Amino acid sequence: xxxxxxxxxxxxxxxxxxxxxxxxxxxxxxxxxxxxxxxxxxxxxxxxxxxxxxxxxxxxxxxxxxxxxxxxxxxxxxxxxxxxxxxxxxxxxxxxxxxxxxxxxxxxxxxxxxxxxxxxxxxxxxxxxxxxxxxxxxxxxxxxxxxxxxxxxxxxxxxxxxxxxxxxxxxxxxxxxxxxxxxxxxxxxxxxxxxxxxxxxxxxxxxx
Amino acid sequence: xxxxxxxxxxxxxxxxxxxxxxxxxxxxxxxxxxxxxxxxxxxxxxxxxxxxxxxxxxxxxxxxxxxxxxxxxxxxxxxxxxxxxxxxxxxxxxxxxxxxxxxxxxxxxxxxxxxxxxxxxxxxxxxxxxxxxxxxxxxxxxxxxxxxxxxxxxxxxxxxxxxxxxxxxxxxxxxxxxxxxxxxxxxxxxxxxxxxxxxxxxxxxxxxxxxxxxxxxxxxxxxxxxxxxxxxxxxxxxxxxxxxxxxxxxxxxxxxxxxxxxxxxxxxxxxxxxxxxxxxxxxxxxxxxxxxxxxxxxxxxxxxxxxxxxxxxxxxxxxxxxxxxxxxxxxxxxxxxxxxxxxxxxxxxxxxxxxxxxxxxxxxxxxxxxxxxxxxxxxxxxxxxxxxxxxxxxxxxxxxxxxxxxxxxxxxxxxxxxxxxxxxxxxxxxxxxxxxxxxxxxxxxxxxxxxxxxxxxxxxxxxxxxxxxxxxxxxxxxxxxxxxxxxxxxxxxxxxxxxxxxxx
Numbered sequence: 001x002x003x004x005x006x007x008x009x010x011x012x013x014x015x016x017x018x019x020x021x022x023x024x025x026x027x028x029x030x031x032x033x034x035x036x037x038x039x040x041x042x043x044x045x046x047x048x049x050x051x052x053x054x055x056x057x058x059x060x061x062x063x064x065x066x067x068x069x070x071x072x073x074x075x076x077x078x079x080x081x082x083x084x085x086x087x088x089x090x091x092x093x094x095x096x097x098x099x100x101x102x103x104x105x106x107x108x109x110x111x112x113x114x115x116x117x118x119x120x121x122x123x124x125x126x127x128x129x130x131x132x133x134x135x136x137x138x139x140x141x142x143x144x145x146x147x148x149x150x151x152x153x154x155x156x157x158x159x160x161x162x163x164x165x166x167x168x169x170x171x172x173x174x175x176x177x178x179x180x181x182x183x184x185x186x187x188x189x190x191x192x193x194x195x196x197x198x199x200x201x202x203x204x205x206x207x208x
Numbered sequence: 209x210x211x212x213x214x215x216x217x218x219x220x221x222x223x224x225x226x227x228x229x230x231x232x233x234x235x236x237x238x239x240x241x242x243x244x245x246x247x248x249x250x251x252x253x254x255x256x257x258x259x260x261x262x263x264x265x266x267x268x269x270x271x272x273x274x275x276x277x278x279x280x281x282x283x284x285x286x287x288x289x290x291x292x293x294x295x296x297x298x299x300x301x302x303x304x305x306x307x308x309x310x311x312x313x314x315x316x317x318x319x320x321x322x323x324x325x326x327x328x329x330x331x332x333x334x335x336x337x338x339x340x341x342x343x344x345x346x347x348x349x350x351x352x353x354x355x356x357x358x359x360x361x362x363x364x365x366x367x368x369x370x371x372x373x374x375x376x377x378x379x380x381x382x383x384x385x386x387x388x389x390x391x392x393x394x395x396x397x398x399x400x401x402x403x404x405x406x407x408x409x410x411x412x413x414x415x416x417x418x419x420x421x422x423x424x425x426x427x428x429x430x431x432x433x434x435x436x437x438x439x440x441x442x443x444x445x446x447x448x449x450x451x452x453x454x455x456x457x458x459x460x461x462x463x464x465x466x467x468x469x470x471x472x473x474x475x476x477x478x479x480x481x482x483x484x485x486x487x488x489x490x491x492x493x494x495x496x497x498x499x500x501x502x503x504x505x506x507x508x509x510x511x512x513x514x515x516x517x518x519x520x521x522x523x524x525x526x527x528x529x530x531x532x533x534x535x536x537x538x539x540x541x542x543x544x545x546x547x548x549x550x551x552x553x554x555x556x557x558x559x560x561x562x563x564x565x566x567x568x569x570x571x572x573x574x575x576x577x578x579x580x581x582x583x584x585x586x587x588x589x590x591x592x593x594x595x596x597x598x599x600x601x602x603x604x605x606x607x608x609x610x611x612x613x614x615x616x617x618x619x620x621x622x623x624x625x626x627x628x629x630x631x632x633x634x635x636x637x638x639x640x641x642x643x644x645x646x647x648x649x650x651x652x653x654x655x656x657x658x659x660x661x662x663x664x665x666x667x668x669x670x671x672x673x674x675x676x677x678x679x680x681x682x683x684x685x686x687x688x689x690x691x692x693x694x695x696x697x698x699x700x701x702x703x704x705x706x707x708x709x710x711x712x
Contacts, residue, residue, distance in 0.1 A: 017500070
């Protein structure tokens with residue numbers, strides 16, 4: 001989205017050997033890689049601006065992979081996580097899945113499985129980024145509406161007729177029609193159905 | 209002879225009396241009574257000996273009275289006096305001899321009683337031929353028995369053939385399960401197994417050096433071919449330099465040895481079982497430990513292949529991947545080697561070991577456990593620690609046990625700071641290992657029981673860990689102890705003395 005062509009994979013594992021092996025694997029298929037020995041190092045790096053995902057060992061010194069997952073969620077970091085687990089980590093894996101882990105791979109894993117999991121994670125991140133970017137466009141368009149137009153849009157999307165809106169706002173039906181025409185144009189929609197859909201997407205953004 | 213000797217003596221006495229009384233030789237015929245006294249020595253008691261002596265003197269006087277009663281010449285009187293003196297002195301000497309014989313017989317009897325009735329097996333042997341052979345070798349210029357062994361290794365078995373059994377007691381027969389003396393004598397060469405060769409050479413050396421006693425312990429066969437463990441003592445009295453009477457006393461310690469071996473085996477078994485149990489506790493972290501390099505190998509392999517298959521293969525990356533694979537395979541095999549050593553079921557071996565090295569190996573095995581419990585580890589392992597004699601695996605077991613205990617002591621969420629110190633030092637004429645944790649600690653009253661078997665403060669503990677630790681350390685001649693200030697952590701340390709053979 002931001003013009004960087006290849007996606008970025010973050011690897012957090014305290015085992016330098018596995019970390020570097022993963023690095024080599026991802027680079028071999030043309031991905032960018034950044035390797036971290038601990039969650040703290042990863043956090044210090046700051047969030048990625050491009051399509052990315054995180055490959056995380058479920059057992060880490062200091063903080064467990066699960067706790068780290070929670071920490072990221074609290075910070076609003078929605079980066080998709082692929083967990084790596086060892087033997088006997090089934091209960092942890094279940095927890096991770098419940099907490100929204102995208103995938104987890106039991107060590108030792110097939111390289112193809114890892115690449116597939118990462119591809120899925122990256123695809124998810126791409127979708128999220130696309131959705132976010134669409135939303136931000138819509139937000140910008142909404143922000144360009146006048147106060148009156150915002151009043152009109154709120155009433156139009158509840159299914160009221162122009163005449164009813166005019167009554168409620170105390171203006172003429174013609175005026176409502178003009179506002180409606182302007183806001184449809186500003187929001188980049190042609191039909192009422194589209195407007196309703198967009199308005200629904202924006203609603204959580206507006207904190208309603 | 210003895211049955212007739214009283215009659216013979218009486219006949220002689222009568223004959224002497226007749227000669228003395230009826231003939232008129234100018235000689236002291238009565239002196240011949242001493243033969244009667246000497247004969248009496250073989251059958252008369254001490255008291256009767258005196259009676260017989262007195263009788264002979266009486267007969268002499270009687271004879272003198274009959275022959276020279278009225279007018280004794282001075283010659284005859286002198287002859288009579290000489291005879292009386294001779295008889296008197298002989299009787300006195302005979303009496304003395306008799307007393308000596310009685311004492312001797314009593315001591316002989318006592319010896320026989322001891323010989324026969326003692327619980328010790330006694331073999332009376334004749335080593336005359338062995339002694340002669342040794343003597344001959346000496347005269348041939350051999351410096352010592354080692355030189356003989358080097359020149360003629362078969363001399364030991366030749367020497368065995370030269371040892372003759374002359375007498376045995378009943379205990380000896382029982383010990384060797386022999387029916388009688390002849391059975392034992394015939395079986396003698398088969399009783400000495402090949403493993404006794406060293407003992408035979410040592411015995412030969414004792415004979416060579418003229419030492420009066422040789423003692424040792426060995427395994428022998430009995431007549432049925434069963435193995436028996438014996439302690440034996442070969443007495444070669446200095447007053448029998450030809451070694452014609454050598455006493456070999458043997459105590460059968462088979463049962464005791466067997467019991468000791470069984471105890472030892474049980475102990476080894478228990479140590480092994482607890483070691484396996486310890487490994488069981490470590491399963492997860494060990495699996496991780498092996499899995500980690502395996503995952504790296506597989507990943508490196510996959511990455512390497514992909515670098516190769518690219519339209520422009522990157523051989524540099526392939527090389528790096530392969531090098532990493534080799535290093536990781538080495539890492540995995542190290543872990544497995546450590547595990548196999550620890551889980552192996554070998555009998556304890558005594559070898560020179562470095563306690564710091566063992567500590568480092570032990571830490572490697574539980575490293576994962578330490579980090580996953582969020583414990584910060586500090587090690588102070590002395591670099592130049594003198595070697596001690598010990599069993600590597602058992603010492604590892606002790607250290608791992610102490611570390612795991614420390615980890616568990618800090619598992620309580622209430623423990624704020626979790627630090628573990630593992631240190632080795634030289635402490636006087638011993639080396640010392642110390643494991644200190646910052647856990648919950650224990651009350652001073654518990655310190656005394658910590659090392660008791662089946663004493664545990666853990667819900668799922670068996671209470672064997674520290675008990676095994678103590679028995680291992682004790683077997684190494686060392687000491688183990690624990691100190692704690694409740695709430696302030698605990699400290700366990702053990703010492704292994706320098707240059708001391710373990711009892712194990």
